[in-house]
Amino acid sequence: MLKTVNDLTNFDPIFIRYDIKIAPKKRAAADVSTDPALQAIAKGVVEGDEDMVADASKAAIASKGPQVVIDTLILGMAEVSKLWDDGVYYLPQVILSSDALMVGLNMAEEALGSAVVKKGTVVMHCAHGDIHDIGKNVAAALIRANGYKVIDLGSDVPEETVVKAAKDNKADLVTGTALMTTTMSAFHRVAEGLTKEGIDIPVVASGGAVSEEWVTSWDRGVYATFAKQGPEMAADAAAGMSWEDMRAKWNLVL
Amino acid sequence: MPKYTSMAYGSWEEMIFGTAKHPVSIGFGPVELGKKHVHPQIVPHPRPGSEATKEKILKEYQRMTEDALSHCAALGFPSIVIEFEHIYQMTSQPEWAAAIFTQAKAQMKGYYEKYGLKSALISTVADLRKPDMVNMRKCQEIDWMLATFDSTAANGADVLSIETMGGKEVFDYAIQRNDMKGIIFGIGVLSSIDMAWLWPQIVATAKKHGITPGGDTDCARGNTAMFMAGGYTATDVPHTVAALARGCSAARSLVAYESGATGPTKDCAYEDPIIKAITGVPITMEGVASACAHAELQSNLVAAVVDLWSNEAVEYHDMFGGSSVEVFTEILGYNVAQMNAAIELGYAKELQAINIASDKYRDVHGFMLSPDNSYEIGKAIVANADSYYLRAKAAVLKTAELIAGDKKMLLSDFEKDALTKARADVEALPDNEGDFIDMCLSEYSKVPGFDPTSYGF
Numbered sequence: 109m110l111k112t113v114n115d116l117t118n119f120d121p122i123f124i125r126y127d128i129k130i131a132p133k134k135r136a137a138a139d140v141s142t143d144p145a146l147q148a149i150a151k152g153v154v155e156g157d158e159d160m161v162a163d164a165s166k167a168a169i170a171s172k173g174p175q176v177v178i179d180t181l182i183l184g185m186a187e188v189s190k191l192w193d194d195g196v197y198y199l200p201q202v203i204l205s206s207d208a209l210m211v212g213l214n215m216a217e218e219a220l221g222s223a224v225v226k227k228g229t230v231v232m233h234c235a236h237g238d239i240h241d242i243g244k245n246v247a248a249a250l251i252r253a254n255g256y257k258v259i260d261l262g263s264d265v266p267e268e269t270v271v272k273a274a275k276d277n278k279a280d281l282v283t284g285t286a287l288m289t290t291t292m293s294a295f296h297r298v299a300e301g302l303t304k305e306g307i308d309i310p311v312v313a314s315g316g317a318v319s320e321e322w323v324t325s326w327d328r329g330v331y332a333t334f335a336k337q338g339p340e341m342a343a344d345a346a347a348g349m350s351w352e353d354m355r356a357k358w359n360l361v362l
Numbered sequence: 363m364p365k366y367t368s369m370a371y372g373s374w375e376e377m378i379f380g381t382a383k384h385p386v387s388i389g390f391g392p393v394e395l396g397k398k399h400v401h402p403q404i405v406p407h408p409r410p411g412s413e414a415t416k417e418k419i420l421k422e423y424q425r426m427t428e429d430a431l432s433h434c435a436a437l438g439f440p441s442i443v444i445e446f447e448h449i450y451q452m453t454s455q456p457e458w459a460a461a462i463f464t465q466a467k468a469q470m471k472g473y474y475e476k477y478g479l480k481s482a483l484i485s486t487v488a489d490l491r492k493p494d495m496v497n498m499r500k501c502q503e504i505d506w507m508l509a510t511f512d513s514t515a516a517n518g519a520d521v522l523s524i525e526t527m528g529g530k531e532v533f534d535y536a537i538q539r540n541d542m543k544g545i546i547f548g549i550g551v552l553s554s555i556d557m558a559w560l561w562p563q564i565v566a567t568a569k570k571h572g573i574t575p576g577g578d579t580d581c582a583r584g585n586t587a588m589f590m591a592g593g594y595t596a597t598d599v600p601h602t603v604a605a606l607a608r609g610c611s612a613a614r615s616l617v618a619y620e621s622g623a624t625g626p627t628k629d630c631a632y633e634d635p636i637i638k639a640i641t642g643v644p645i646t647m648e649g650v651a652s653a654c655a656h657a658e659l660q661s662n663l664v665a666a667v668v669d670l671w672s673n674e675a676v677e678y679h680d681m682f683g684g685s686s687v688e689v690f691t692e693i694l695g696y697n698v699a700q701m702n703a704a705i706e707l708g709y710a711k712e713l714q715a716i717n718i719a720s721d722k723y724r725d726v727h728g729f730m731l732s733p734d735n736s737y738e739i740g741k742a743i744v745a746n747a748d749s750y751y752l753r754a755k756a757a758v759l760k761t762a763e764l765i766a767g768d769k770k771m772l773l774s775d776f777e778k779d780a781l782t783k784a785r786a787d788v789e790a791l792p793d794n795e796g797d798f799i800d801m802c803l804s805e806y807s808k809v810p811g812f813d814p815t816s817y818g819f
Contacts, residue, residue, distance in 0.1 A: 110711055113719040113732075123724045127594035131774040192597065198776070199590070199598040200540040207539075237450035239492035239527075242534045242586060249538075263492055289677055290413040290449040316589075316656075317677065322410060 132195035140183040149177060149212060153184030154191075156204025158211045165212040174216040178224055181212045185253050199246065206253040226257040228280040228346025230338075231273045234263035235294040235315075240287035243315055247283065247335035254339035256346070267294050271301035274309065281345035283338070285315040292318050299328035310351035312341055324361045330354045364747040365620040370642030374737035377635075377667045378710050379701055383642025386625050388520040388574050389482025390474035393441050395626050395669050396644035400701045402694035403443040403484075403646060403672040404430045406687045409679070413451045416458055420465060426678050427466045429687040431473045431481070439695040441480035443626075444470070445523075447675055453488040454506050456513035467518025484576060485519035486628065487511055494531040494811025498556055499818075511564055515571035522568050523576035523628040528556025528817065532802075533583040533607075535809045537590065540603055540780065542758065542787045547802040549583045549610040550754020551795075554617050555817045561621035569622075577627035577634075577643070578618040584611030584631030588727060593657055600780035602765060602773065605726040606788075609761035612636035613743050613754040619643060626670045632660070632727070635667050635736035636757075640744055644669035651693045654686065660728030663721035666714050667733055671698050723770050726777075735764050749795040758788050 116122075140150040145168050152160030161181075168177045188205040191197040217223050232248050234241040241263045252258045259277050261269060274282050282302065286292035295313045302309065311328045320331040328351045332341060337358070344354050355361065370383045382396025393401055406426035412418050427444060434442045444466065446452070452459040463485060470481040487510050490503040498504070511522055529552030536544025557578060568575040579585070584607055590596075591604035612633040619625070625643030627634045634645035645668060650661035652674035665671065673690045683689045704713040714733075721728035729735060742760035746752040762785040765771055773781065792798045803819060806812055 110715055112715045113722050116719060119723055122720060125594070125724075125772055127774055127777075128772050130595075131776065134775060195597055196776075197597070198540075198600055198780075200538055200600075200603075203538045204540075237454075239490065239495070241492075242538070242590075245534065246538060263495060288449060289410045290408060290451060293410045293413070317407075 135194070135196055137187050137191060140187055141180060145171065146176065146180045149180045150184035150187065153181055153205050153208050153212070154187055156201060156208050158208045161208040161212040162215065165215045169216060169219045174219040177212060177216045181209050181216070182255065185209050203246070203249055206249045209253055224255075227255045228342055229257045229259065229277050230281045230283060230342050230345075231259045231261065231270060231277060231279040232283045233261040233265040233270050235284055235286035235291040236264060236266050237294070238286045238288055238291035239263045240316065241285065243335055244283070244285040247285075247314075247338040250335060251338045251342050254342070256339070256342045267297045267301055270298045271305055271307070274302060274307055275305055279307075279309060281310055281312060281342055283312040283314070283332075285313070286318055287316040289317040292322070295323070295329065296326045299326055302328060308350075310345055310354050320359055324355060324359050327351070331359050364616070364750060364753055366616055366640050366744050367747045368744055369640055369737070369740055371639055371737070374639065374733040377639060377733050377737070378714060379665055379668045380705050380710070382625070382638065382644040382669050384624065384644070386574060386644050388626075389443070389480065390470060391441060391480025391482075393443060393480045393482045398705055400668060400698045400705075401441045401443055401670050402439065402691070402698045403445055403670050404687060404691045404694060405445045405447055405673055405675045406430065407447070407675045407677045408449060409677060413449055416461065419451065419458065420461055422678065423462045424465055424469070426685075426687045427469050429685045430691045431469060431479065433684070433688040433691045434479055434695065435473060435477050437692060437695055439479075439691075439699075442691065442695075443482045443484060443670060445484035445486055445672070447486045448488040448510065450488060450490065453490055453510045456506065456509040459485070459510045460513040460517040463514045463518040482520040483518055484521040484523055484626075485511070485514035486523045486525070487514070489524055489527040489582075491527050493527055493529065493813070493816060494809070497813060498528060498816035499559065508563060508567070511567045515567055515573055519573060521574045521576040521626060522564055524564065524578050525581035525628060525630060526553065526557055526560060526578055527582050529553035530582045531812050532806050532809055534586070535806070537583075537587055537599060537603075537607065540600065540784065542603070542606065542784045543791060543802065544806060545607050546610055546751070546754050546758060546788070546791070547798070547806065549580060549607065549614050551751050551799060551802070552817050553580065553583065553614045554750040554754070557614070557617035558621065559818070561618050561623065565622035575618075575623040577623050577625055577646075578615055579628040580608070580611035580615055580631035580633055584608040584633060588632065588658070589656060591727075593659065594725075600777055601726050602762075602777045602781040603784050605730050605765065606758045606761050606784055608633060608727070609730060609739055609757040610754045612739060613750070613757045616640060616743070617750075629672050630674065632664060632731055635664070635731050635733060636740045636743070638667055639733070639737045639740035646670040646672050648672040648674040651690060651697060654690060658727070659725035660721045660731055662717040663728045664731055665697075665701065665717050667736075671701070723772070726765050726771065726773075729765060729768070729771050730761050738764060751795040751798050755788060755791060759785065762788070
């Protein structure tokens with residue numbers, strides 16, 4: 109009689125379910141305000157509920173003004189980031205929260221009469237000839253939700269378009285993603301184009317087939333492993349960190 | 363509209379690696395797929411920079427092909443299938459692709475004549491249509507793709523395959539938001555409709571040149587879901603949601619075979635055990651030897667019913683053991699040697715049982731691909747053949763039911779919650795395809811670039 113998987117009761121000699129062993133305990137989101145009107149905004153962000161954010165923001169803008177709404181939205185998003193870091197939230201919840209945040213932010217900016225001053229500007233694109241952009245889109249949502257202006261150029265973007273966007277928008281950082289090795293060569297040409305224009309900013313490159321070894325083989329290149337690194341890399345660039353220093357911080361160059 | 367209403371096999375136990383109900387013969391030898399033998403398939407990928415000129419890319423492909431063939435001869439492998447997954451510059455320049463295929467086929471012919479090495483060449487055209495940027499049916503990219511199918515079919519390809527992009531704009535939006543409705547609409551409806559439009563054209567090209575229309579995998583959506591879900595420590599996409607998406611992938615990828623494709627199937631999204639259970643065509647799978655391309659949680663299990671064993675794709679580089687193409691040809695060759703030894707000794711069922719035991723309960727990805735579960739998902743698909751939507755929905759619900767119903771399939775609290783919510787969301791969807799499509803056309807008009815006319819709406 110052939111023994112099968114049905115005869116096994118202990119799989120530990122074959123594999124160990126570390127995801128079960130280290131599963132984080134559920135925890136409720138922390139309140140970010142003692143004011144019920146403001147907490148409702150934060151709750152909407154934490155739960156990714158656009159309608160809740162819209163209703164609560166509308167009321168709070170009228171009663172307290174737009175700036176306090178903006179501050180609350182940011183506090184709500186910070187709590188979302190903590191939940192993600194703690195393993196309680198997964199990416200889709202963060203994206204839904206980001207969507208909800210943008211609803212409130214747009215309402216507050218409209219009431220304010222101007223856009224909120226952003227922490228910096230990031231030009232993002234998917235390489236010329238490459239259409240695999242989901243990683244770029246995730247990173248863009250995370251960077252935007254962390255208070256940066258994102259110029260999203262989309263997919264299959266010619267190198268000169270990227271350089272022009274960086275120049276026109278006084279970008280702090282350019283990012284590029286690619287899935288295919290034979291399209292990622294474009295990032296090098298983007299970096300050269302920036303140099304020719306005298307734009308001294310880093311070019312962060314990432315994606316399925318993009319390697320640290322290759323990205324760090326040309327000037328301005330800084331390699332990113334995960335979309336989640338986007339906000340901190342944007343912060344580094346906006347703070348004026350050079351591409352050499354960013355590379356030293358984020359990459360290992362032998 | 364859907365065609366498959368019954369299963370190719372009477373039970374999952376009838377399914378075994380190396381044997382398919384409807385074998386296919388391709389290339390020099392020929393390479394006989396599904397006739398009591400598993401063949402290796404190497405997928406070499408050129409280095410960055412080699413695409414700069416036609417001369418460079420030809421040289422790169424010449425060397426990669428030579429490495430694969432010479433290593434087979436050196437190590438005594440009876441056969442090799444070489445798949446070229448087109449880079450952008452090949453599909454967009456049909457004459458480049460033609461030259462690359464002509465060159466490779468001549469090399470393969472040389473090894474067949476000198477050593478008797480059986481070989482076949484697969485042309486997997488790159489789907490360059492990005493649904494949110496072009497009209498899927500009227501764009502320069504589709505003209506390039508059709509021209510390149512023709513140019514490679516005329517110049518050495520034995521099989522035509524593709525990984526089509528339909529529905530990816532909606533899917534990408536949905537998978538980032540755990541939105542099962544959008545996942546089913548993107549994969550089950552939009553991608554199926556796009557395939558039903560494109561695949562008859564691919565089949566016609568293959569027939570015109572007397573070669574084989576292979577298959578189409580849900581790489582752009584199903585594999586994206588699995589890749590994003592990652593390993594045990596990742597927190598990007600719930601594994602349960604990704605597994606449900608891949609149940610949907612099987613319902614979608616059937617369209618190729620309903621349009622005349624015969625296999626070998628295209629690997630990448632791992633839906634092919636379900637496809638084999640329904641259609642009986644020989645399937646291509648990637649497992650442990652695809653670690654060069656990505657990590658996975660079911661590397662041994664996916665060999666359970668495989669006919670053509672692939673490495674996904676490996677970039678051309680030097681390694682201690684030779685070039686990466688030589689190294690991965692060797693890994694694949696010995697993998698299948700073990701499988702074929704098991705077949706010859708009458709131990710195939712034993713090896714299948716070992717591979718299933720290795721990974722069935724490692725994660726939900728492997729669980730749903732275990733032949734018993736693949737078969738059940740297939741049955742749900744063929745029992746709901748009234749529409750693309752209904753069979754995709756049925757595949758998702760069956761996958762969820764199987765995961766939730768097996769006590770050995772352990773889930774974290776987070777995964778349990780994700781599965782419960784996803785299942786409830788799908789159960790609440792309309793019973794009628796028209797109602798579902800109307801609802802989705804309205805809701806996903808918010809997805810940037812989504813153009814219903816790309817799908818004939």
